[in-house]
Amino acid sequence: MIDPRVERFLARRGGLVAEALGEGAVQATLERRARELGVAVELYPERLEEDPREAAEFLEDVLIPETWFYRDITPFLWITEQALQGRWRRPLRALSLPCASGEEAYSIAIALREAGVAPAQIEVEGWDLSERALERARRGLYGPFSLRGVPGWLIDRHLRPAGTSVEAPPELRALARFEQRNALETGPIGPDFDLILCRNLLIYLDAGARRQLLAALVQRLAPQEVLILGHADGWPEATLGLRPVGPPGAFAHERGAPAHRPLTAPRAPSPRLPPSPPPPAPPRPPSPGAATPAQARQLAEAQQLADRGQLDEAHLRCATYLERSPLDPAAHRLMGLLHVARKSPREAEASLRRALYLDPEDQEALGHLALLLDHDGRSDQAALLRRRQEMARRRGSA
Ligand SMILES: C[S@@+](CC[C@H](N)C(=O)[O-])C[C@H]1O[C@@H](n2cnc3c(N)ncnc32)[C@H](O)[C@@H]1O
Numbered sequence: 001m002i003d004p005r006v007e008r009f010l011a012r013r014g015g016l017v018a019e020a021l022g023e024g025a026v027q028a029t030l031e032r033r034a035r036e037l038g039v040a041v042e043l044y045p046e047r048l049e050e051d052p053r054e055a056a057e058f059l060e061d062v063l064i065p066e067t068w069f070y071r072d073i074t075p076f077l078w079i080t081e082q083a084l085q086g087r088w089r090r091p092l093r094a095l096s097l098p099c100a101s102g103e104e105a106y107s108i109a110i111a112l113r114e115a116g117v118a119p120a121q122i123e124v125e126g127w128d129l130s131e132r133a134l135e136r137a138r139r140g141l142y143g144p145f146s147l148r149g150v151p152g153w154l155i156d157r158h159l160r161p162a163g164t165s166v167e168a169p170p171e172l173r174a175l176a177r178f179e180q181r182n183a184l185e186t187g188p189i190g191p192d193f194d195l196i197l198c199r200n201l202l203i204y205l206d207a208g209a210r211r212q213l214l215a216a217l218v219q220r221l222a223p224q225e226v227l228i229l230g231h232a233d234g235w236p237e238a239t240l241g242l243r244p245v246g247p248p249g250a251f252a253h254e255r256g257a258p259a260h261r262p263l264t265a266p267r268a269p270s271p272r273l274p275p276s277p278p279p280p281a282p283p284r285p286p287s288p289g290a291a292t293p294a295q296a297r298q299l300a301e302a303q304q305l306a307d308r309g310q311l312d313e314a315h316l317r318c319a320t321y322l323e324r325s326p327l328d329p330a331a332h333r334l335m336g337l338l339h340v341a342r343k344s345p346r347e348a349e350a351s352l353r354r355a356l357y358l359d360p361e362d363q364e365a366l367g368h369l370a371l372l373l374d375h376d377g378r379s380d381q382a383a384l385l386r387r388r389q390e391m392a393r394r395r396g397s398a
Helices: 005-012 025-038 042-049 052-062 073-084 102-115 131-139 153-159 209-217 293-309 311-324 329-340 345-358 363-376 379-397
Strands: 092-094 121-130 160-162 165-167 176-180 195-198 226-229 243-245 253-257
Touching: 005 025, 005 042, 005 052, 025 042, 025 052, 042 052, 052 131, 073 102, 073 329, 073 363, 092 102, 102 121, 102 153, 102 176, 102 195, 121 131, 121 195, 131 176, 293 311, 293 329, 311 345, 329 345, 329 363, 345 363, 363 379
Parallel strands: 092 121, 092 195, 121 176, 195 226
Antiparallel strands: 160 165, 226 253, 243 253
């Protein structure tokens, strides 16, 4: 049981909850620092209140700055795809809050460079409470732990070896700026960010701080702007007026009424495409595998579960649907995206190829398969698919 005065200190300083940070770790830090200062453990909370330097050191010791490049991968693949499709204005301003040691901020910059966005058009800000983590971010030197699960071709293209580590080269470092900011003291955030990643912070916050931060983030979102949360951050309350965009696993949100996908038309235009020109394509005829309304409801439910991050349930629902409607390209596409989110690239590829066999014009399936192949080093095939996607888009808007 943590001393209530320390609990209050954490809540006041960062909206933090000792239980979420790990009570054992907080208690061990408290005892160690008291010992080092030669102060009785019971008196240490008073020291925290009186000594701003000790308060800052203690906070640094209990914060959890764990992060790595392309963490959860899907959000970054999606950012590349959206930038390719022209979702955001240029220059594009992005925020990583919290950025910890900077891998997330640099990953945003890398994802945009992958889409061919010119360096001069990329401005990424990284904010965090931890000055120690920010120093590492500015230095841009990273060990193997920061690269876990990152495709080798991305490392080769954007980072360079530095002894047993890698470093963000100056041209990448120039795209990101880091600043110490408390997420709860930033006031209204923006107004000029097109893309905000706020991942793996809400899990450490108490209910009030969570609400305050989410409200501040949402308040500033304009229709084309995107907020990406972490997979463990939970689903923001519907009243916040956010709706999911992008594939399951991107955990991306934009402002708007909840997405209603017509039950009998699983090929409704994707809500993640920009609503501005080109004009909407004429309605497409139902696919050969078009389902009955009851079956289509099952597919819509699978999509909703996927949007909420309930991947296992979504998978089960989608698989059951496919048993009855094996010729529905939309269901194979959804299955493909679920496999992507569950990190099963082979199965994802098979499902997306099935979707394209049934509907060669499926722009989303073309885009996702291209990303998958790129990721697998098959960039020639990926380029061909992108050309097909572009042609399908032009035909759709002609
Ligand atoms: C687990 S890291 C998340 C980093 C990155 N967003 C990611 O998902 O990989 C959590 C970070 O939140 C920061 N943090 C905790 N409370 C904060 C607050 N009130 N304001 C800003 N940053 C905070 C910590 O310093 C830590 O670096």
